[in-house]
Structures are given as structure tokens and as C-alpha cells.
Amino acid sequence: MTDPAPPTRARIPRHIAIIMDGNGRWAQKRRRPRLIGHRAGARAVNTCIDFCLERGVRALTLFAFSSENWDRPQDEVGGLMKLFAGALEREVDELDRRGVRVRFIGERSRFAAGIRDRMAQAEARTAHNDRLDLAVAVSYGGRWDIVQAARTLAADVAAGRIEVDAIDEARFGAHVALADLPPPDLFIRTGGELRISNFLLWQLAYTELWFTDLLWPDVDAATLQAALDDYARRERRFGLTGAQVGGNSEMSE
Ligand code: IPE
Numbered sequence: 325m326t327d328p329a330p331p332t333r334a335r336i337p338r339h340i341a342i343i344m345d346g347n348g349r350w351a352q353k354r355r356r357p358r359l360i361g362h363r364a365g366a367r368a369v370n371t372c373i374d375f376c377l378e379r380g381v382r383a384l385t386l387f388a389f390s391s392e393n394w395d396r397p398q399d400e401v402g403g404l405m406k407l408f409a410g411a412l413e414r415e416v417d418e419l420d421r422r423g424v425r426v427r428f429i430g431e432r433s434r435f436a437a438g439i440r441d442r443m444a445q446a447e448a449r450t451a452h453n454d455r456l457d458l459a460v461a462v463s464y465g466g467r468w469d470i471v472q473a474a475r476t477l478a479a480d481v482a483a484g485r486i487e488v489d490a491i492d493e494a495r496f497g498a499h500v501a502l503a504d505l506p507p508p509d510l511f512i513r514t515g516g517e518l519r520i521s522n523f524l525l526w527q528l529a530y531t532e533l534w535f536t537d538l539l540w541p542d543v544d545a546a547t548l549q550a551a552l553d554d555y556a557r558r559e560r561r562f563g564l565t566g567a568q569v570g571g572n573s574e575m576s577e
Pocket residue numbers: 344345346347348349350388389390393404515
């Protein structure tokens with residue numbers, strides 16, 4: 325995964341990565357159990373997928389459940405697992421019909437066998453699609469991702485398949501999640517927190533960040549369009565000067 329020389333002025337992002345935060349607070353505001361918020365959040369996922377399909381965004385990565393979320397109260401974790409299993413059952417046909425290729429990134433061994441099987445089935449079922457690459461990050465942590473890449477490379481070195489000196493950013497990056505996709509152009513976090521919370525640490529190196537106080541279940545196409553409009557106004561310099569990337573020459577003197 326490399327950052328190719330970018331066109332200066334932004335266009336439609338090729339890849340959007342989203343931390344879907346605020347489900348619990350959305351429910352609490354309504355004096356309902358947190359799980360009601362998670363259910364409402366699942367509906368917003370569909371809005372978001374439709375938006376990407378309509379706008380021609382080719383890849384969407386959604387943070388649904390983090391490595392750290394396993395430590396939430398067991399009834400919430402159990403409820404989320406049920407919701408996830410149900411969504412896997414219900415949504416796959418519709419994703420397939422819409423041309424979405426789905427994959428899951430994260431530590432799968434932590435899931436029950438039944439859920440692992442359904443994830444594999446969903447991936448196999450939609451593998452032929454090419455309108456939108458949807459990655460769902462579940463039991464995912466950016467640190468875990470980097471560690472598993474390091475472990476793979478260490479095993480290659482130990483087995484004599486590669487030299488230590490052959491490990492560079494390109495080779496390392498080929499072993500983190502989503503290596504086959506362009507890195508995210510745009511990161512969105514809902515729910516008002518201004519942090520990355522162990523999402524894609526390697527992959528977000530030059531991603532444009534966008535935050536909103538809106539809670540995830542309240543997100544609609546207008547919210548996502550506001551993020552795209554903001555992205556379109558930004559100049560991505562990748563460490564170069566404004567003049568080098570063809571931007572405002574006054575600023576780059
Ligand atoms: C995000 O919403 C979904 C998950 C982390 C599973 P939260 O559940 O974190 O909602 P808040 O932040 O408590 O409102």
C-alpha cells in the first residue's frame with residue numbers, strides 16, 4: 325500500500341474509513357438500553373453504503389467493534405454479537421445484489437465458530453463483486469494489525485524466506501490489513517470524540533481527518549456529503565510544499 329502522487333485538488337475519495345461512534349449515547353438520550361442504539365446504528369450503515377455506491381466511492385472501511393470493546397459489560401458484548409450474527413444472516417443477499425464485496429478485518433479467533441463461519445460465507449458469497457469494497461473492522465485494533473504484520477515478517481525471516489534488510493515500508497505495508505486497497509483518503513469519526521481509538525494506525529498516515537458531533541445513528545447522506553465537500557476543499561501535500569503540488573503559489577513562497 326503506497327501513497328501514489330496525488331492530484332492536487334480533491335475529488336471523490338477513493339476510500340473512506342469511518343469510526344461509527346455514539347450509538348450508546350443515542351440510546352441513552354432516549355432513555356433506552358444501549359443495544360437499541362447499536363440496532364439504530366446498523367441502519368445507518370446501510371445509508372452509508374448507499375451513499376458510497378451513489379457517489380462512486382470505491383472502498384469503505386467501517387469500525388464496528390474494537391479490540392478494546394471486548395472489555396465492555398458482558399451483556400453489551402453478547403448483544404452486539406447477536407446483532408452481528410443477525411446482520412450477517414440478513415444483509416448478505418442485499419449487499420451482493422448491490423455489487424458490494426465484503427471482508428472482515430480483525431482478530432477472528434476471538435469470535436465463536438458460528439460467527440467465524442458466517443463471516444467466511446459472506447466473503448465467499450460477495451467475492452465476485454466490484455462496485456464497492458466494504459471492509460468491516462471487528463475485533464480490530466491498529467496495534468494488533470501492526471503486530472500481526474511484524475509476526476508474519478519475523479516468521480519469513482526465521483524461515484530464511486527474506487533478509488532482515490529487505491524489510492522496508494512497502495514490504496511491511498503489504499502485510500497490514502487492506503494492503504490491496506488505496507489507503508483511506510478520508511477518515512470520519514462521529515460522536516464528538518477527537519481521537520483515533522486504535523483504528524487503522526498504519527493506514528491513516530496521510531488520511532484527511534473529519535469529525536462531527538453527530539451520533540452515528542443520526543448520520544444521513546447530508547452528513548456524509550458535508551464530509552465530502554470539506555475533503556474536496558483540502559490540499560493534500562504529503563510533506564511537499566504547496567507549489568510542488570500545484571496549489572496556491574502565494575502560500576508556498
Ligand atoms: C460505537 O458506539 C459502537 C461500538 C463501539 C460497538 P458506542 O457504543 O461507543 O457509543 P457511545 O460512544 O457509548 O455513545
